[in-house]
Amino acid sequence: MTQQKLTGTERGWWIVSLENQVWLPQGELPSGTANQWSLQGHMALPIGEWLGETVWLIRHRMTSNMSSPRLIADRDAKLFQMVGRGVQLAEFYRSHRYCGYCGHDMQHSQYEWACLCSHCEERYYPQIAPSIIVGIRRDDHILLAQHQRHRNGIHTVLAGFVEVGETLEEAVHREVMEESGVKICNLRYVASQPWPFPNSLMTGFLADYESGEIKVDPVELISADWFRYDKLPLIPPPDTIARRLIEDTVVLCRQQ
Ligand SMILES: [Zn+2]
Numbered sequence: 001m002t003q004q005k006l007t008g009t010e011r012g013w014w015i016v017s018l019e020n021q022v023w024l025p026q027g028e029l030p031s032g033t034a035n036q037w038s039l040q041g042h043m044a045l046p047i048g049e050w051l052g053e054t055v056w057l058i059r060h061r062m063t064s065n066m067s068s069p070r071l072i073a074d075r076d077a078k079l080f081q082m083v084g085r086g087v088q089l090a091e092f093y094r095s096h097r098y099c100g101y102c103g104h105d106m107q108h109s110q111y112e113w114a115c116l117c118s119h120c121e122e123r124y125y126p127q128i129a130p131s132i133i134v135g136i137r138r139d140d141h142i143l144l145a146q147h148q149r150h151r152n153g154i155h156t157v158l159a160g161f162v163e164v165g166e167t168l169e170e171a172v173h174r175e176v177m178e179e180s181g182v183k184i185c186n187l188r189y190v191a192s193q194p195w196p197f198p199n200s201l202m203t204g205f206l207a208d209y210e211s212g213e214i215k216v217d218p219v220e221l222i223s224a225d226w227f228r229y230d231k232l233p234l235i236p237p238p239d240t241i242a243r244r245l246i247e248d249t250v251v252l253c254r255q256q
Contacts, residue, residue: 002110008040009033012054015086018061020198022087025065029083047089050082057086059093069196074237084196089113092126131200132171133159135245136184138209138226140253142246145224155233156242168203180224181215184208190248193241204241206248229253
């Protein structure tokens with residue numbers, strides 16, 4: 001949890017990040033020694049491991065090749081998870097230089113990813129926003145929608161943020177009703193995925209159709225429809241939780 005000044009001989013993966021962007025020379029996350037990438041002299045924080053090597057975070061902006069982590073969202077899920085952690089920690093430290101209660105300077109905890117107020121001793125942690133994402137099956141069909149936020153032709157499952165004072169299950173039922181007008185049943189938890197745009201944790205579910213006709217919320221969705229499992233439109237890439245929920249639903253459709 002302690003930052004150290006790089007001598008140049010340190011090895012590993014290098015996440016250089018500031019303002020939700022990450023350094024991706026040639027579109028890849030740099031690896032090797034610090035010297036190889038002229039990173040000696042920078043302060044670096046070890047934030048995890050990938051393929052047996054340390055993953056380092058350097059909170060800095062390079063003059064070129066600073067990109068959105070979306071650029072590598074379709075790579076190895078664990079690598080993307082590490083980059084997401086680095087980008088979010090860099091943003092956390094940047095947005096917590098002063099205490100929100102008393103305005104005094106903050107210090108970084110040596111023991112955990114937290115900031116401590118030097119005056120009132122308030123402790124701040126990185127904010128994680130839980131969200132839900134759900135694959136809905138009706139006989140041998142799946143509900144897929146095109147989202148207003150991503151106008152890329154991809155059809156995917158419904159998703160949304162959990163509201164304060166709400167359970168994950170309540171959030172799923174509410175989001176599905178709000179966005180599509182459909183009532184669901186038989187809700188099952190599947191898996192989760194951190195999603196650093198900017199600080200979400202997606203919790204994935206499967207559910208069955210119960211009642212109602214599709215009524216699209218035009219603020220959130222361009223369209224939504226039932227698709228037969230063997231006639232799917234363009235869907236999200238592998239290694240995303242959306243894709244996994246669609247594939248799990250297709251398996252259930254086939255068994256119909
Ligand atoms: Zn304070």
